[in-house]
Every structure is written in C-alpha cells, then in structure tokens.
Amino acid sequence: MNHAPISPKMGIYSTNGAAVSGTTANNDFILKGTAEASSTVKVFDADKQIGTATTNSSGVWSFEATDLANGGHNFTSKAMDAAGNTSSGSAGSGITVAAPTTGSIDFTNLYEGWNDTATTSRVRPMPIARLSFLTEPNRSGQ
Numbered sequence: 001m002n003h004a005p006i007s008p009k010m011g012i013y014s015t016n017g018a019a020v021s022g023t024t025a026n027n028d029f030i031l032k033g034t035a036e037a038s039s040t041v042k043v044f045d046a047d048k049q050i051g052t053a054t055t056n057s058s059g060v061w062s063f064e065a066t067d068l069a070n071g072g073h074n075f076t077s078k079a080m081d082a083a084g085n086t087s088s089g090s091a092g093s094g095i096t097v098a099a100p101t102t103g104s105i106d107f108t109n110l111y112e113g114w115n116d117t118a119t120t121s122r123v124r125p126m127p128i129a130r131l132s133f134l135t136e137p138n139r140s141g142q
Contacts, residue, residue, distance in 0.1 A: 002083050003085065004081075004088070005035065005039055005081045006036065007035075008033050008090045009090065010031055010032070010033035013031075014029065014030070020095055021093075022095065023096040024098070025098060027069075028064070029066075030063070031043055031064075032060070032062035033060075033061060033090070034059045034061070035061060036059060036079050036081055036087075038057060039054075039055050039082070040080045041054070041055060041061045042086075043065070044089070045073050055079075068097050069097065070097050070099050071097060073097065074092045074093070074094040075092065078090070
C-alpha cells in the first residue's frame with residue numbers, strides 16, 4: 001500500500017539568508033525547507049500554486065519567490081513522491097510586503113537670494129529645488 005509523504009517543513013528567508021517574518025519592504029524571498037528525499041514540492045501562495053522545487057537526497061529544497069505584490073502572502077507547500085502520492089499541506093508561513101512609498105518635499109517657497117550686481121539690477125527669485133525620496137513603512141527619518 002502506498003502512503004502519502006509527510007507534510008514539508010518550510011521557512012521564509014531573504015535573498016541574503018536571514019529569516020523573514022511580519023512586514024517587510026523586500027519583495028524577493030527564498031522559501032526553503034525539508035520534505036521526503038527526491039520528492040517534488042509544490043509551493044503555494046494562498047490557494048494558488050506559484051511553482052515547484054525538487055528535494056535533494058537529504059530532503060532539502062528551496063524556491064525563489066520574486067517580485068511579490070504588496071499585501072499579505074501565506075505560503076504553504078505539499079510534497080509529491082515518485083509514486084505520485086501527495087502530502088497534506090505544510091503549516092502556513094506568512095509575510096506582508098509593504099514596499100517603500102514615494103514621498104516628496106516641496107521647496108517651491110525657497111528662493112535663491114537676489115542677484116546684486118555692480119549695476120544694482122535685481123534678478124527675480126527662482127525656485128531652486130524639488131526633491132523626491134523613498135520612505136519605508138514604520139521607519140523614522142534616520
């Protein structure tokens with residue numbers, strides 16, 4: 001009698017290898033974990049399959065989830081063995097992507113000083129700058 005493999009174990013990591021949870025401005029991740037050796041792991045974001053990974057002979061697998069949209073993501077996985085038996089879903093691992101937002105500072109009311117020349121002519125003041133910048137959620141202006 002064929003038996004389904006055990007459910008995979010999974011975690012969410014940044015591309016530099018640090019574990020990720022909660023809210024982040026990053027939208028590229030590596031999902032990795034363990035499952036039955038030499039099995040195929042189906043990776044899901046909510047109920048939508050977003051890809052597959054193959055475990056090595058030790059049961060280790062990884063999958064790159066890139067360019068994720070802003071909002072909540074709940075990743076799960078299922079292992080399928082060589083006989084086609086599929087495990088139940090793994091425990092969910094969730095994150096929220098909150099990419100940086102664009103802000104601006106309006107400098108239109110700042111003007112260059114008057115241009116006093118030897119002829120005492122004056123040049124009309126001109127606006128000197130308008131800056132845009134990125135801010136991360138929950139960050140002070142450090």
